Amino acid sequence: MSAMFPLRxxxxxxxxxxxxxxxxxxxELAGDGITLVLGPNGAGKSVLLRTLxxxxxxxxxxxxWGGTVRPKFGVTMVFQHxxxxxxxxxxxxxxxxxxxxxxxxxxxRRAAAVLARVGLGGREADSARYLSxxxxxxxxxxxxxxxAPRLLLLDEPTASLDPSATAEVERIVREIRTDxxxxxxxxxxxxxxxxxxxxxxxxxxxxxxxxxPVQRFFAKPASEEARLFIQGELPWRMNF
Amino acid sequence: xxxRRRSAILPPMSLFAATFSEAFSLLATFDDRVAEIVxxxxxxxxGAVLIGMLFGLxxxxxxxxxxFPGKHTLSVLMNGLMGAPSVVVGVIVxxxxxxxxxxxxxxxxYTPAAMVFAQSLLVxxxxxxxxxxxxxxxxxxxxxxxxVMRFSWWQSVTTLLYDCRHSLVVAVLAGLxxxxxxxxxxxxxxxxxDRATRVMTTTIALETSKGDLPLAIALGVVxxxxxxALNAFAFAxxxxxxxxxx
Numbered sequence: 319m320s321a322m323f324p325l326r327x328x329x330x331x332x333x334x335x336x337x338x339x340x341x342x343x344x345x346e347l348a349g350d351g352i353t354l355v356l357g358p359n360g361a362g363k364s365v366l367l368r369t370l371x372x373x374x375x376x377x378x379x380x381x382x383w384g385g386t387v388r389p390k391f392g393v394t395m396v397f398q399h400x401x402x403x404x405x406x407x408x409x410x411x412x413x414x415x416x417x418x419x420x421x422x423x424x425x426x427r428r429a430a431a432v433l434a435r436v437g438l439g440g441r442e443a444d445s446a447r448y449l450s451x452x453x454x455x456x457x458x459x460x461x462x463x464x465x466a467p468r469l470l471l472l473d474e475p476t477a478s479l480d481p482s483a484t485a486e487v488e489r490i491v492r493e494i495r496t497d498x499x500x501x502x503x504x505x506x507x508x509x510x511x512x513x514x515x516x517x518x519x520x521x522x523x524x525x526x527x528x529x530x531p532v533q534r535f536f537a538k539p540a541s542e543e544a545r546l547f548i549q550g551e552l553p554w555r556m557n558f
Numbered sequence: 559x560x561x562r563r564r565s566a567i568l569p570p571m572s573l574f575a576a577t578f579s580e581a582f583s584l585l586a587t588f589d590d591r592v593a594e595i596v597x598x599x600x601x602x603x604x605g606a607v608l609i610g611m612l613f614g615l616x617x618x619x620x621x622x623x624x625x626f627p628g629k630h631t632l633s634v635l636m637n638g639l640m641g642a643p644s645v646v647v648g649v650i651v652x653x654x655x656x657x658x659x660x661x662x663x664x665x666x667x668y669t670p671a672a673m674v675f676a677q678s679l680l681v682x683x684x685x686x687x688x689x690x691x692x693x694x695x696x697x698x699x700x701x702x703x704x705x706v707m708r709f710s711w712w713q714s715v716t717t718l719l720y721d722c723r724h725s726l727v728v729a730v731l732a733g734l735x736x737x738x739x740x741x742x743x744x745x746x747x748x749x750x751x752d753r754a755t756r757v758m759t760t761t762i763a764l765e766t767s768k769g770d771l772p773l774a775i776a777l778g779v780v781x782x783x784x785x786x787a788l789n790a791f792a793f794a795x796x797x798x799x800x801x802x803x804x
Contacts, residue, residue, distance in 0.1 A: 371706055394706055401703040403721045404803040413717070417708045447804025465707075 321386045322393075322468050323349030323500065325370075330379035332365055332524075339365050340376065341524035347502065349384075352495050354511040354532070355504040357521035358547060363504035366521070367471040370502070371395045391418060395471040398478065400458030407433065407449070407457060408442035414461045432464045433457075436490050452483025459490050463497075470494060472503035476510065488514050508548065512536060520544045580772035585779060592773075596780050599757040602670055602744065603737035606677030610733045614682040615726060618689025619715040623697045633690065639683035644676075648746030651676040655747060668749040673757070676743040681733040688729035692722050724799040727792045735785060 325347040332340040340362050347353060355363045368374045370381065371393055381388075394414075403410055411429035412422075420428075433439055436456040441449075446457060455475050462470055472491070476484040484507075491514060495501050505511060511518055511532060518535040520528040520543075527541045539545045584592065621633050653659050655667040655675070666672045696718050704714050719726070741759035748755035750764060758777045765774040 368702075373702055373705060390708055397703065401700045402804075403700075403717070404724065404799075405721070414707050416713060416717070417710065445803045461707075 321384045322389065323347065323384045325384065325469070326380075326382040327370075328380045328382070330366070330369065330381065331377045332362075332369060332374060333377045338524050340369065340379075343379070343521075343524070343526050345519060345526050345529060347500065349500055351516035352491065352501040352503065352514055353517050353519055354515035355502065355519045355521060356506075356508070356511060356547070357527075360523075361521040362524040363521055364473050365524075367395060367473050367502065367504055370469070371471055389468075391465060392468040393471065394462045394465055394467040394469075395473065396455075396458045396462050396475050398474045400454055400461075402446040402449070402454060402457070404445075404447060406442060407438060407444050407446050410446040410457055411460045411464055414465050418465065428464055429460070432460045435493065436460045436463070437486065450483070452479050452486060455479060455483070455487055456490060459487065459494065463490075463494050463499075466497070467499055469500045469502065472501065474504055474506065476505070476507065484510070508536075520547070522547075577771045577775055581775035581779060584772055584776040592776060592780070594753060595756055595758055595761050595777065596784070598670065598755075599738065599759075599781075600784070602673045602757055603677060603734060605670075605674040606681050606737045607730060607733045609674065609678040610681035610685045610737075611730060613678075614685030614733065615689050615719055615729065616715060617682070618686035618691075618729070619693045619719050621686065621690045622693035623701075623714055623718065624711065636683045636687045636690070640687050642680065642683070643742065644680055644740045645742035645746065647679050648676055648743030651679065651743065651747045667747060668751060668755060670748070670755060672747040673744045673755060676747045677737045677740060680740055680743060681737050684736050685729045685733045688732055689719075689726060692725045692729070693718050696722050724796050724803075727796050731789060731792050734788060738781065738785060 325345075327343055327345040330340050330343040330345075331338070343362070343366060355366065357363050365374060369376050372388075373395075383389075403413065405413075408426060408429050411433060412425040415425040415428060430439075430442055433442060436459055438453065438456055438460065441453075446454070449457060458475070475491075476487050479487065488510065491501060491503070503514070515532045517529065517531050519526055520530075520535065520539075520541070522543050528535065528539065528544050530540065535544070536548060539548055617636075621629060621636065651672065652667070654661045655664070655672050656662055657667075666675065693715075697714075700718065700721070701714075704717065709717065739759065741763055744750075744755070744757055745760050745763070748757070748760065750756050750760040756764075758781045762774045762777050762781075765771070765777075
């Protein structure tokens with residue numbers, strides 16, 4: 319297990335202009351598995367991921383990376399709408415290795431290998447901007463994967479994808495996890511949580527209300543809020 | 559027949575037509591003198607634009623994404639200098655390069671190098687200001703992901719300059735337009751010396767004042783054609799690149 323884990327978050331707060339977006343988040347993550355972060359809009363899921371990634375400076379609280387300082391390249395993130403440079407698919411993936419001080423040839427070799435694993439082999443020379451939504455998300459996953467992160471944060475990566483593209487993204491996420499990357503993924507898709515997750519973190523109003531294994535969370539939610547949240551989504555989930 | 563006498567005899571429309579006719583016959587023969595002036599103009603303005611690209615584009619990108627004390631003051635200064643009168647820049651460069659000036663020892667005054675220097679000072683703020691606007695928009699789109707990938711400040715600058723390369727053609731063309739159409743600064747620091755520092759704009763000004771309108775018109779036509787051709791080429795390249803890369 320990497321020294322980054324267990325990851326302990328204690329009383330994490332983010333309060334821009336006095337409004338509590340994160341209102342004392344407590345969470346502990348072990349070094350393996352896929353954790354799904356669920357919760358209604360405005361619960362603070364994305365802000366929690368952004369804070370872990372270093373994009374947001376918290377107003378208070380602590381993040382303990384297994385007793386060490388967070389390594390420079392150990393944590394990365396994939397967004398709902400990934401950025402695509404006006405360049406080829408290969409260059410867009412190789413880009414992620416630029417800050418690692420790796421030579422251009424080696425960057426391209428590694429990028430090509432990961433592209434093959436996400437099903438974009440043979441598309442290296444295509445323009446990244448002309449990819450479909452699902453392909454762009456696979457490219458974004460490849461861009462994260464090529465850096466071999468210890469913790470991968472996914473912010474609703476399948477929110478605007480059709481079912482087949484979603485299934486492909488889920489396959490890749492499982493593969494990345496098999497490679498030894500810890501995954502923390504925000505989603506609204508409860509079906510996805512049951513298919514993909516090992517455990518669920520349920521958030522509302524900037525706090526973690528529940529952290530439980532997936533089966534237990536759906537079978538017997540500990541909080542009334544979580545029960546209502548699941549019930550609100552259940553008819554849709556059962557149609558799957 | 560002298561031009562003064564001809565203009566006294568010919569009616570206005572005939573004078574206009576005759577001047578253009580003579581200008582086009584000059585262009586058809588394209589004598590060495592015209593060619594020399596055109597080539598020097600392209601060398602001077604091309605050199606200034608190259609220097610502008612070297613300094614103006616990174617400066618604009620740094621202003622767009624950097625967060626440092628004096629950033630806003632520098633941005634306002636750049637925007638202000640975009641409209642700086644070329645004669646004022648010419649006088650300042652003249653003072654710098656004149657024998658008693660701080661750069662006088664280099665002996666650059668009245669040479670094409672001095673003209674490149676003066677035009678660079680006119681071109682850099684313009685290119686930097688346009689670049690800042692273009693890169694600012696791109697930075698809003700890419701900032702989070704570049705920070706997640708742990709790009710350094712300078713890596714972000716170079717990556718965004720590369721990403722916006724097709725849009726930055728506008729900055730380069732604007733710089734080239736400013737350089738090629740400028741007359742005041744090159745006149746002061748170049749001296750408009752025949753076969754040494756005479757460029758299209760200074761020749762047009764001189765020949766018009768002498769009454770040799772056909773040569774002035776011929777050079778004006780060349781100037782406009784060169785600028786239009788460069789714009790058309792850049793437009794076509796940008797179109798191709800946008801279709802290729804989106």
